[in-house]
Amino acid sequence: MTPRWLRRAFDRYGPRRGLEIVEGDSLPARLPRRDLVLAREGDEDWCVGMRCPCGCGRTIELLLVREAKPRWDLLTDPSGRPTLKPSVWLRTGCRSHFWLRRGRVEWCD
Numbered sequence: 001m002t003p004r005w006l007r008r009a010f011d012r013y014g015p016r017r018g019l020e021i022v023e024g025d026s027l028p029a030r031l032p033r034r035d036l037v038l039a040r041e042g043d044e045d046w047c048v049g050m051r052c053p054c055g056c057g058r059t060i061e062l063l064l065v066r067e068a069k070p071r072w073d074l075l076t077d078p079s080g081r082p083t084l085k086p087s088v089w090l091r092t093g094c095r096s097h098f099w100l101r102r103g104r105v106e107w108c109d
């Protein structure tokens with residue numbers, strides 16, 4: 001397993017994460033190693049998913065639809081790098097807390 005300090009250095013200095021878009025209202029069963037996946041149906045964005053950046057293997061699914069609570073905003077810059085608002089904070093398991101800004105995971109702890 002990759003040590004945590006190395007994983008975090010890669011988050012900070014490695015390549016930014018990209019965004020893949022899939023058609024439909026749900027995420028595929030298998031997510032890419034680093035990139036985020038956006039489930040979009042027509043012009044409606046449903047949810048975004050990623051593997052937990054701590055390496056625990058968990059899938060993080062964040063709802064984007066207006067009616068959801070909690071919900072997130074997904075923004076992309078001109079080169080397609082994703083930003084999420086607010087931060088992601090897992091209350092169970094690894095308890096990861098981070099921001100995703102322009103394709104980079106910024107840890108809160």
Ligand SMILES: [Zn+2]
Pocket residue numbers: 052053054055056057058094095096
């Ligand atoms: Zn985790």
